[in-house]
Amino acid sequence: MRPLLLALAGFLWVALPAVTQAQPGVRITVADFLQAIEQHPDISAHAEGIESIKSEIDIARILPDPSLTFGNVSGDISGMNMPQQLYLGIDYTVETGRKRQHRVQLASAQVRLAEAEHTVFVNEFKRDALLLFQHCWMLEQQIQEDLKYKQEILSLNVPDSTARLKQQLLLLENQLLLDVAQDDLKESLEELNDMVKHVYGAQPVLPAMWVWSFEKYTSAQASRYDRVQVSKASADVVHQEILLMAANRVPDISVSLGNNFVGRATNPEAPSPRYNAITATVSVPLKFSNWHGAERKREELKKASARQQELEAVGVVEDQLDETQDDIADLSTTFTQLNKLIALQERFVSQLPPTQSREKLEELTLLHGYRHQRWEIFDNISKRKADLFVLTGALPRDPSVLAGSQN
Incomplete structure (x- = not known):
């Protein structure tokens, strides 16, 4: 397969200068x-959301604030000159059941979930961008092949009117395909340049190579399933929520410490001087309700459901990975066979004598059809490898799958 790929790459790279002249810009x-x-602004904006979630960890660490209590606890309105009592004190709630620790753990789990979701978001964003990059590159090559086919048809000296009519029909059909491909390339390049204008500004850019190689993508390169990380992080959030709910069922202790300012009583039957009295109380709630038993059962069901979803996510991703790799293997085999067929057809066309222009016209048309089939297979391989990229995130961590390096 490698000699065929090198031959294809050699032809395509020779064809690039003409496209460069038609579409001026820098090759990247x-x-x-x-x-x-x-560095895209959309990725940066999505990442900022994680920083906002991280602030919840600091909020979770905050202890309850004390309360300042002030008031008249015994005001005499009877006219009997009984003492007035003013109270000033501090009330504080002592959290029990490790509530603060569980709040922090839940906030940390939510951050890990946000980070896992961000990784998938970035992978999907890159997948779409890379497919656009490869689509532009592929359209350039298709246009070059269509132009070459046009020149090959025009170069034939057909002997009769029927053959000339066939020649004109083929040229018209090819021109229609060329117009569609050129319009598609123009729109795709505009979209591509819009995606990188934050780096390259108004300077036009063009793809310099394909993104994914033609060979089978092996499971050994799938070192990590990013989609599974989201499911695991989500299950951990549910687990931490349940732990916090259990901690919240533990009653807190309220502590109060204050000073009673008792005024002077002038009632002749019970006179008393002014004095201060220290007040200290502890309040412990008593739980007699059986409602919490039902809550625990509901939480256990929720935890089991999250765990089941995590296990199912692993199985789904592994099935998708196997299916995608099988598709790539089948497509790669077809691609290899088409390359061989094209090479043989090109040799056959080149050996036809000029006098057999009618036969050569038919064979060139057949050859052009094989080339279009090859690009269709090439596009399908690209899409399936893009799916693998989203499943595993392996592309940025494994440069060897990039074109231009080892295949």
Whole structure:
């Protein structure tokens, strides 16, 4: 397969200068493009949400604030000159059941979930961007092949009117395809440049290479399933929520400490001088309700459901991974066969004598159809490898799958 790939790459790179002249701009590699995408404002804005969630950890560490109590606890309105009692004190709630610790653990779990979701968001963003990058590159090559096919048809000296009519029909059909491809390329390049304008500004950019290689993507490269990390983080959030709910069922202790300012009583039957009295109380709630037993059962069911969803997510991702890799293997086999078929067809066309222009016209049309089939397979391989990228996040961590390095 490698000689065919090298031959294909050699032809495509020879064809690039003509496209460069038609679409002036700077050629950027996949690595350059990825670096620009990683700085995209949408990714930065999404990451800022994680910082907001991280602030919840600091909030979770906050202890309850004390309360200042002030008032008249015994005001005489009878006219009997009984003493007035003013109270000034501090009330404080002592949390029990490790509530603060569980609040912090829940906030930390929510941060890990946000980070896992951000990783998937970035992978999906890069997937779409890389597919656009590869689509632009592929359209350039298709246009070059269509232009080459047009020149090959025009170069034929057909002997009769029927063959000339066939020649004109093929040229018209090819021109229609060229117009569609050129319009698609123009719109795709505009979208591509819009994605990297925060780095390259008004300077037009063009893809310099393909993104994904043609060979099978092995499971050994799938070192990590980012989608599974989201499920695991989500299950951990549920677990921490349940622990916090259990801690909240533990009654807190309220402590009060204050001073009673007792005024002077002038009642002749019970006169008394002014004095201060220290007040200290502890309040412990008594729980007699059986409602919490039902709450615990509900929490256990919720925990079991989250665990089941996590296990199912692992199975789903592994099935998707196997299915995608099988698809890539089948597509790669078809791609290899098409390359061989195209190479043989090109040799056959080149050996036809000029006098057999009618036969050569038919064979060139057949060859052009094989080339279009090859690009269709190439596009499908790209999409399936993009799916693998989202499942595993392996592309940025494994540069060897990038074109231009080892295949």
